[in-house]
Structures are given as structure tokens and as C-alpha cells.
Amino acid sequence: MTANAIIPSLECPQAALHPGMQGIERVAVDDERAQLLITFFRPITLPLESYLLQPSSYTLTGGHRLFPHVISAQISPPTSPPQSGSQQVLLTLDGLGDFSVYTLTINGADIDPFFSSCQLRFRLACDEQFDCRVPAQMPPPPVELPVAIDYLSKGYASFRQALLDFISARAPAWTERSEADLGIMLLELFAYTADNLSYLQDRVANEAFLMTATQRRSVAGHLQLIGYELDEGAAALAWLQFQVSAVHTLTTDFKVSNQPKTASEPLVVFEPLAQTRLDPQHNSIRLYTWDNENCCLPATALSAALADNYPNLAAGDYLLVEDDKGHRDVVRLTSTPQVVDAPFVSSPPGSPPDSKITIVQWSGTTPLHCDYCAAEVTVRGNMAVATHGETFPTPGELPDTLVAPPAGPQRLRMPLSNSPLAHLDLSTLALTAPITTDAVFSAPSSFTQRAPNNVSTLELRVNDVLWQQ
Numbered sequence: 001m002t003a004n005a006i007i008p009s010l011e012c013p014q015a016a017l018h019p020g021m022q023g024i025e026r027v028a029v030d031d032e033r034a035q036l037l038i039t040f041f042r043p044i045t046l047p048l049e050s051y052l053l054q055p056s057s058y059t060l061t062g063g064h065r066l067f068p069h070v071i072s073a074q075i076s077p078p079t080s081p082p083q084s085g086s087q088q089v090l091l092t093l094d095g096l097g098d099f100s101v102y103t104l105t106i107n108g109a110d111i112d113p114f115f116s117s118c119q120l121r122f123r124l125a126c127d128e129q130f131d132c133r134v135p136a137q138m139p140p141p142p143v144e145l146p147v148a149i150d151y152l153s154k155g156y157a158s159f160r161q162a163l164l165d166f167i168s169a170r171a172p173a174w175t176e177r178s179e180a181d182l183g184i185m186l187l188e189l190f191a192y193t194a195d196n197l198s199y200l201q202d203r204v205a206n207e208a209f210l211m212t213a214t215q216r217r218s219v220a221g222h223l224q225l226i227g228y229e230l231d232e233g234a235a236a237l238a239w240l241q242f243q244v245s246a247v248h249t250l251t252t253d254f255k256v257s258n259q260p261k262t263a264s265e266p267l268v269v270f271e272p273l274a275q276t277r278l279d280p281q282h283n284s285i286r287l288y289t290w291d292n293e294n295c296c297l298p299a300t301a302l303s304a305a306l307a308d309n310y311p312n313l314a315a316g317d318y319l320l321v322e323d324d325k326g327h328r329d330v331v332r333l334t335s336t337p338q339v340v341d342a343p344f345v346s347s348p349p350g351s352p353p354d355s356k357i358t359i360v361q362w363s364g365t366t367p368l369h370c371d372y373c374a375a376e377v378t379v380r381g382n383m384a385v386a387t388h389g390e391t392f393p394t395p396g397e398l399p400d401t402l403v404a405p406p407a408g409p410q411r412l413r414m415p416l417s418n419s420p421l422a423h424l425d426l427s428t429l430a431l432t433a434p435i436t437t438d439a440v441f442s443a444p445s446s447f448t449q450r451a452p453n454n455v456s457t458l459e460l461r462v463n464d465v466l467w468q469q
């Protein structure tokens with residue numbers, strides 16, 4: 001077998017030596033003399049197998065730090081001259097190996113390749129991997145002095161004092177307390193870090209309960225555990241009443257805001273939800289009482305007579321009913337007002353001749369909440385519903401050279417330049433909807449088909465096509 005022959009790496013439980021061939025049965029390691037005792041399967045025949053007594057026939061590979069070599073080989077037990085019949089060869093090395101695994105390989109013409117190598121290890125009597133000496137007896141650890149820990153310490157000052165008390169108990173020789181000292185600086189950094197961790201610990205504990213949670217996402221997560229989905233909330237609603245001197249059309253881009261008294265007070269902007277016609281005739285309207293005194297408009301009333309002719313009132317308009325006591329109600333006209341002559345109205349005598357009165361009606365969806373004395377009541381038109389938020393138009397159109405998205409459903413993400421985005425409640429949208437379509441905003445009864453509680457105010461158009469949420 002040559003030095004470049006392939007050594008088999010198979011493991012056979014019942015491997016057998018080929019007839020007429022030689023092989024290694026086992027190898028014994030003598031760490032004291034740095035020798036290897038090889039036992040072969042059959043007796044050595046000399047001079048035919050004289051190569052077994054040549055050191056160059058043996059190769060020792062492996063090792064991490066030490067790499068010994070074979071310097072001599074002889075028959076064991078030794079005889080002079082060497083004689084046939086022995087099955088053992090004693091190899092002498094130039095030193096011991098380390099704790100890794102070595103492989104001894106023999107090369108010869110009649111060596112069976114399967115039994116041409118054997119793995120071995122040096123220093124088998126040593127249990128420790130790096131030092132064979134008996135480990136020194138470790139002294140027992142010193143008894144730690146008890147330290148009182150205040151678990152109510154939650155701030156920087158209390159943590160700093162607790163660390164100072166700890167130093168006094170464990171290192172009494174350290175008496176330096178100057179802020180310029182390096183150790184005191186590290187101690188204060190530890191107290192600062194503990195203060196931050198304590199704050200975060202309290203925040204996490206608060207967010208873990210619904211009653212103490214302060215973050216919206218924490219509340220939404222708690223509600224999801226019971227199957228309730230928290231919506232985005234709705235913008236605030238306000239009623240606006242205008243006093244005008246001429247007919248004017250109020251558009252939805254009209255903005256109403258507060259007057260901040262300080263620089264820290266935020267500017268709150270409201271915009272009309274729908275276009276509204278403003279008429280100076282509707283600034284102030286009186287109730288018609290046919291010259292009766294102490295008349296009252298009951299809370300259950302769904303109609304009223306207005307003194308004078310108001311032909312520009314229409315179904316869907318809102319009227320404000322207010323008195324001198326501070327009571328206010330907003331009603332919505334459900335039909336076109338009827339303008340009639342006062343003499344033809346079934347009323348007590350004393351009606352003004354050739355005068356007009358306007359009969360208005362509303363429904364129970366916008367009721368009165370109290371009784372109104374006619375002598376103290378003023379009816380006002382020019383009402384507009386406004387919502388909190390400011391409209392920002394698109395600064396420009398997208399270029400026509402955009403690459404078409406791949407086929408299939410896409411999840412587009414388009415960040416807003418102004419935020420947060422306002423959402424409108426469905427009941428708020430119903431205030432400006434036509435009278436005949438109020439039922440459209442009623443939510444379905446099935447939970448699996450539940451409509452959203454609010455609608456986004458974002459309007460997205462692509463090629464003049466309005467995209468739906």
C-alpha cells in the first residue's frame with residue numbers, strides 16, 4: 001500500500017482480514033515512555049514483512065498543538081536479531097501529543113486497507129483537559145453582609161441613595177462622595193438608568209390594564225381580546241349660524257377657527273360639511289301666535305308657524321330655535337314649507353289681514369328638548385354643520401410615466417403630507433344627506449357584515465375615477 005492510498009472510513013461491526021494480508025488490531029499508548037505498542041492480526045513474517053520495522057512506514061497525523069513523529073520501530077519483545085512469530089511492534093516517538101485525537105497509519109504491500117489505520121489518544125490518565133495537576137483547594141467564599149433593599153425606591157434620588165448605602169456596607173474604605181469622582185459618576189449613571197427603567201416598568205404595568213391604559217393601541221388591543229374592533233374615531237361636530245347682509249353661498253372650503261390667546265394654544269379649524277345658501281331674511285324669524293299671549297311651543301311639537309313669507313326655505317334646511325333662557329335646539333325641515341295667507345288659517349280672530357305665514361315641519365329625529373315660550377323665542381336660519389379638520393388639496397398631479405404595477409391584488413402605501421386624517425361619523429354624514437336617503441346610513445344588523453362606524457375624509461381619484469376605501 002502506497003502513502004497516497006485511500007484509507008477506508010467505513011465502520012463495519014464484523015470486518016474480517018483478507019487472507020494473506022496484514023492489519024492493525026489495536027494500539028496501546030505508553031505516556032511515560034512516549035511509545036506505541038501495535039498488535040497485528042497475525043504473526044509477523046521476516047524478512048518478507050521487514051517494512052514493519054522501518055519508522056518511515058508509519059504516519060501519525062492529527063493534533064492541535066503537538067505533532068510527534070515515529071523515530072524507531074522494533075519487535076516486541078525485542079530479540080537480536082529480530083525473529084518471526086511476534087504480533088507486536090513497539091514504536092518510539094519523539095514526544096507526546098496533546099489532548100486531541102490522532103490517527104496512526106501504516107503503509108505496506110500486504111496491508112489490508114481497512115485495517116491500515118487506528119485512532120488513539122495521549123494522556124488518557126489525565127482527567128483535566130489542559131492541566132494534569134490536582135486543582136488547588138478553593139477557599140470558601142466570604143460571607144456576604146446583608147443589605148437592606150427598599151423595593152419602594154422608584155426615583156433617581158432614592159436609587160442614588162440606595163447605591164451609596166450599598167457601597168458603605170460592601171466597601172467601607174471608599175469614602176469619596178464628590179460628584180467629580182469617577183466612581184460617583186458611574187453610580188449616578190446607574191441611578192439614572194434605574195430611574196428610566198422604573199418609569200418604563202410603570203408604563204408597561206399601566207398599559208396592561210384597560211382602566212389605566214393611556215395609549216390608543218393599548219386600548220384597541222384590550223378590546224380585540226373580547227372581539228370588539230376600535231374604529232378610528234370621529235371629528236368633532238359644531239353648528240354654525242351666520243348673520244348676513246346679502247344672499248351668499250357658503251362653500252365647503254370656508255374655514256372657521258378660534259382666536260388663540262397665547263402662542264401655546266392650538267389653532268382649531270372647522271369646515272362646513274356641505275354647501276349652504278345664506279339669506280339675510282333668515283337671520284331672525286318670529287313665531288306667529290295670532291296675537292295670543294303666553295303661547296308656548298311644546299317639546300312634542302313637530303311643526304310651527306313663522307310670521308312672514310319665507311319662500312327660500314326648503315326641505316333639508318336647518319332652523320335654530322332658541323330662547324332668552326339659553327335653551328337651543330336645531331330642527332331639520334322634512335318637507336317644503338307651506339306659505340299661506342293668514343286669514344285662511346283656522347285661528348282666533350285678530351290675524352293680520354293680507355299677511356303671510358310659513359308653516360314648517362320637522363320629524364322626531366331632530367326633536368325639541370324643552371318647551372319654548374313664544375314671546376322669548378327667536379328662530380334663525382342660515383345654519384351650517386361644520387366638522388373639525390382642514391382640507392388640503394393635492395399639490396399636483398402624478399406624472400404620466402409611472403410604471404404599471406404587477407398583476408394581482410396590490411397593497412398600495414401612499415403617505416400623507418398632512419396628518420392626522422379626519423374621519424366622519426355616519427350620523428354626522430346623515431346631517432347633510434337628502435331626506436329620502438337617511439336610511440342609507442343605518443348599520444346592518446349582522447355582525448359579520450357590520451359597516452364601519454366612520455368614514456375617512458380622504459378623497460382619492462385616479463384618472464377621474466373615485467376610489468373607495
